[in-house]
Amino acid sequence: MSSQVLRIAMNGVTGRMGYRQHLVRSVLAIRDAGGVELEDGGRVQVEPVLVGRNEDKLRELAARHDVDAWSTDPDAVIADPSVDIYFDAQVTSRRVAALTAAMRAGKHVFTEKPTAETLEEAVALARLGQQTGVTAGVVHDKLYLPGLVTLRRLVDEGFFGRILSLRGEFGYWVFEGDSQPAQRPSWNYRKEDGGGITTDMFCHWNYVLEGILGRVDAVTAKTVTHIPTRWDESGRPYAATADDAAYGIFEVTTPGGDPVVAQINSSWAVRVFRDELVEFQVDGTHGSAVAGLRRCVAQQRGHTPKPVWNPDLPVTEPFRDQWLEVPANADLDNGFRLQWEEFLRDVVAGRPHRYGLLSAARGVQLAELGLRSSAEGRRIEIPSITLDDATAAEGPREDTVVERAGALTEAAR
Numbered sequence: 566m567s568s569q570v571l572r573i574a575m576n577g578v579t580g581r582m583g584y585r586q587h588l589v590r591s592v593l594a595i596r597d598a599g600g601v602e603l604e605d606g607g608r609v610q611v612e613p614v615l616v617g618r619n620e621d622k623l624r625e626l627a628a629r630h631d632v633d634a635w636s637t638d639p640d641a642v643i644a645d646p647s648v649d650i651y652f653d654a655q656v657t658s659r660r661v662a663a664l665t666a667a668m669r670a671g672k673h674v675f676t677e678k679p680t681a682e683t684l685e686e687a688v689a690l691a692r693l694g695q696q697t698g699v700t701a702g703v704v705h706d707k708l709y710l711p712g713l714v715t716l717r718r719l720v721d722e723g724f725f726g727r728i729l730s731l732r733g734e735f736g737y738w739v740f741e742g743d744s745q746p747a748q749r750p751s752w753n754y755r756k757e758d759g760g761g762i763t764t765d766m767f768c769h770w771n772y773v774l775e776g777i778l779g780r781v782d783a784v785t786a787k788t789v790t791h792i793p794t795r796w797d798e799s800g801r802p803y804a805a806t807a808d809d810a811a812y813g814i815f816e817v818t819t820p821g822g823d824p825v826v827a828q829i830n831s832s833w834a835v836r837v838f839r840d841e842l843v844e845f846q847v848d849g850t851h852g853s854a855v856a857g858l859r860r861c862v863a864q865q866r867g868h869t870p871k872p873v874w875n876p877d878l879p880v881t882e883p884f885r886d887q888w889l890e891v892p893a894n895a896d897l898d899n900g901f902r903l904q905w906e907e908f909l910r911d912v913v914a915g916r917p918h919r920y921g922l923l924s925a926a927r928g929v930q931l932a933e934l935g936l937r938s939s940a941e942g943r944r945i946e947i948p949s950i951t952l953d954d955a956t957a958a959e960g961p962r963e964d965t966v967v968e969r970a971g972a973l974t975e976a977a978r
């Protein structure tokens with residue numbers, strides 16, 4: 566039985582994601598539970614080192630959460646031989662330099678998405694990860710959530726028959742920041758600071774589509790900036806230079822070779838008339854299902870009503886009542902924490918994490934090609950990425966979805 570402590574340098578813990586999901590809900594929750602249980606029955610404990618730019622905030626955070634170590638000098642922390650893992654939840658534009666330095670120093674890395682702002686940089690990171698042999702993990706949180714775990718289980722069980730399509734709806738109204746403060750940081754709306762909903766969300770959609778259905782072969786997107794002026798954290802107006810909505814069509818091929826059309830709307834300028842902030846509907850010849858982050862409902866072929874289009878009559882069918890809740894049949898914790906735990910076990914075992922820098926590069930690629938599709942007004946095929954050739958050969962993609970097998974059911978354990 567093994568027992569050890571991993572020191573984790575956590576950069577960006579004063580931010581929204583870094584603080585709530587990664588520090589509090591994941592690393593501190595793991596620490597306070599006495600660490601993570603390993604396959605051999607032993608345990609690995611974690612010890613965070615808080616890293617950031619603001620000394621006062623770090624000192625206050627450390628005191629509030631009973632953390633001993635903090636630093637405003639990321640270079641020194643990365644050079645510290647007692648640090649095992651570097652974690653990054655900084656603004657996206659700072660990520661490449663930090664991850665590069667950490668991997669060069671031999672640290673394992675765990676990072677928020679997207680890994681980079683350009684495909685070239687994302688592939689360079691993946692290549693560096695391969696060369697250094699460190700264990701690298703990239704947040705694929707949606708795949709660990711109960712709704713999507715259940716959806717993937719329905720796919721594995723053949724519930725859908727032949728899968729035809731997926732439609733996804735993501736978004737909510739993000740206040741402009743004048744009469745009410747915005748609920749997202751202002752850099753999200755400035756292209757020059759790494760903002761934009763396509764960059765932010767298409768990397769999620771890539772791994773969601775790969776993890777549920779199969780590889781993404783082509784993208785057609787329309788990206789727009791619906792709200793051209795917003796107000797920042799100090800109440801000053803600024804030009805929103807980044808896209809705040811992206812309407813995408815993704816052509817997917819299942820491992821069995823069936824084509825699936827996936828449409829996903831992503832918007833920070835939409836009001837919610839849904840049960841969850843993101844929902845995906847999968848339709849197949851034998852059944853359909855709708856999954857949010859937490860719930861999943863389904864309708865079998867035998868229970869499918871037969872509506873007849875007649876605008877002269879009021880709707881007679883209670884359509885929403887005709888779906889059955891699909892039980893999760895598992896007690897799933899916070900998705901970020903589940904992935905952290907799996908990553909920590911991988912670090913101890915000295916093996917790759919299944920959602921690594923190459924998968925992340927495919928996400929960055931989808932965002933980049935989505936933006937190009939919109940700018941050029943055309944459908945774009947997605948070349949496969951190989952780490953030997955960063956520019957990636959044209960032509961049909963090999964099945965790069967190596968992490969797919971058992972991905973979601975594994976997360977449910």
Ligand SMILES: NC(=O)c1ccc[n+]([C@@H]2O[C@H](COP(=O)([O-])OP(=O)(O)OC[C@H]3O[C@@H](n4cnc5c(N)ncnc54)[C@H](O)[C@@H]3O)[C@@H](O)[C@H]2O)c1
Binds near residue numbers: 577579583656678706
């Ligand atoms: N997995 C998800 O669902 C999800 C959701 C939202 C955001 N994110 C990602 O998480 C990352 C952080 O997003 P957020 O919403 O928490 O942002 P945030 O603005 O709340 O936090 C950013 C962090 O980076 C630091 N920072 C800001 N500017 C910096 C600079 N110039 N130099 C160094 N540090 C700087 C801030 O101090 C803060 O700690 C982004 O890459 C974003 O894409 C992921």
